Amino acid sequence: MQKRNIRPTIVTFIVALFPVGLWLVTQPLAFATTGETLNTLGKLCAIAGFSLFGWNIFLSTRLKVFEQIYGGLPNLYRWHHITGSWAFMLLLIHPTLITLRYSTISLAQGYQFLKPSLNLPQLAGEATLGIVYIAVLISIYISIKHEWFVKLQIIIGLVFFLGAYHGFFIAGSDISQSTPLIIFGTIWVLLALTVIGYRSIFHKSFRKRWQYTVQSTKKEADIIKLSLSSDNGIKQYVPGQFAFIKINNSNLPKQYHPFSLTSIPSEKTLQFGIKQLGDYTNALSNVRAGDIVSVEGPYGEFGRDIDKYTHQVWIAGGIGITPFIAMAKALNNQTVDLYYSFRSESQAYFIDELKAIAKTKTNFRLHLINSEKQPQFSASSIAAQTKDSHAAIWICGPPPMMKTVRKDFVRAGINNNLITSEEFALS
Ligand SMILES: Cc1cc2nc3c(=O)[nH]c(=O)nc-3n(C[C@H](O)[C@H](O)[C@H](O)COP(=O)(O)OP(=O)(O)OC[C@H]3O[C@@H](n4cnc5c(N)ncnc54)[C@H](O)[C@@H]3O)c2cc1C
Secondary structure, eight states: OOSOOOHHHHHHHHHHHHHHHHHHHHSOOOOSSHHHHHHHHHHHHHHHHHHHHHHHHHHTTOOHHHHHHHTSHHHHHHHHHHHHHHHHHHHHHHHHHHHHHHHHHOHHHHHHHHSOOSOHHHHHHHHHHHHHHHHHHHHHHSOOOHHHHHHHHHHHHHHHHHHHHHHHHSTTOSGGGOHHHHHHHHHHHHHHHHHHHIIIIIHHHHSOEEEEEEEEEEEETTEEEEEEEOSSOOOOOOTTOEEEEEEEOTTSOSOOEEEEOOSOTTSSSEEEEEEOOSHHHHHGGGOOTTOEEEEEEEEOOTTTTGGGOSEEEEEEEGGGGHHHHHHHHHOOSOEEEEEEEESSGGGOTTHHHHHHHHHHOTTEEEEEEETTTSOOOOHHHHHHHHOOTTOEEEEESOHHHHHHHHHHHHHTTOOGGGEEEEOSOOO
């Protein structure tokens, strides 16, 4: 998560409310009776939900313009999740309100409305909600592999068209009776079709991917340090950014995984420090010098503002140290206090590199916290030690730690807008 950015909230509201506005200029509002009110609100929810559902498909393109609006890829993924949840809630409220509307006439009518029928547009509406509901339950309650999570997202994307069919063709549909809504709905469906076509067929030609070769690989405790070289690779990136890599090795799944860059642009190689904790990262032990690697990126906004603040506090937990390695290498005149917390000596990654940087840059102060031997740092004591309420804070580590530390800093009087954090998960 980056500093508070209100653009995503504004965009989300505009996307939800724009078709509602179109509806309001062409259809009279009916609030005379309870039944009419329920009916009107139910339809408004459907239109706003449909718009957000389509928008969520557009966000999945990861286009640069979306990254700029949402403040980096991790934030874009977070908002993809939020927008999807809002769309789902609105689409769930829609039949609930319509059922209540019929129930105000009689319970039998309410039941009649809910009962599955052979009416195709109605079946499409029921199937849309049913499939999305099951997909949401699976992604919340069942721990599934990332690949399956991606497949589930594709299924949810396809279900959008069933929902659109329902919206256009259900008896009494407001969309089909309003020219502006027909135009809006058609544009939304065509854009969604284009996005899905682009994602499944053309994405390789749109996203620049760079070919690298593994120059060296080194195992240290439970991490692998990878160094990649290329004659024609990524020219520019900001320390703190990350890239997706796919390694061409028969012992590795053909998947792209995101990792923070520990190198800086002036170095000849792209470097990564990767903790081995799952199927893919454990299989990285099989990587050999000479393997071909496809790299997509750079992404992220984590280190974007480091030149802006003269005094900075960096907080790293475990493998969350990786973006700070690049940021420390690139550090100029700013004063930085890096608090690095690790579970044991063997899990203190990049210690030699950090100590070497601290030796050459006196403005870089290293505070090591071995949580096996020392109590965990507290944000209030760091805030007191830094004695600078304008110091900007960067946090990267396990999600629960980041949440607690952010809360504690805010409680200790640090402005939430001065806190930037990066989660090692895209959801
Ligand atoms: C912005 C960012 C920067 C990161 N930087 C580093 C780093 O410098 N060093 C490091 O060790 N780890 C880093 N990670 C985490 C790393 O990407 C995951 O640990 C790795 O992908 C796990 O894969 P796995 O199959 O070994 O583990 P699994 O147990 O299969 O997955 C663990 C978790 O990793 C995530 N994940 C799995 N596969 C993918 C995928 N293909 N794409 C996206 N997420 C996936 C999912 O949230 C999953 O729950 C970073 C993640 C992000 C989002």
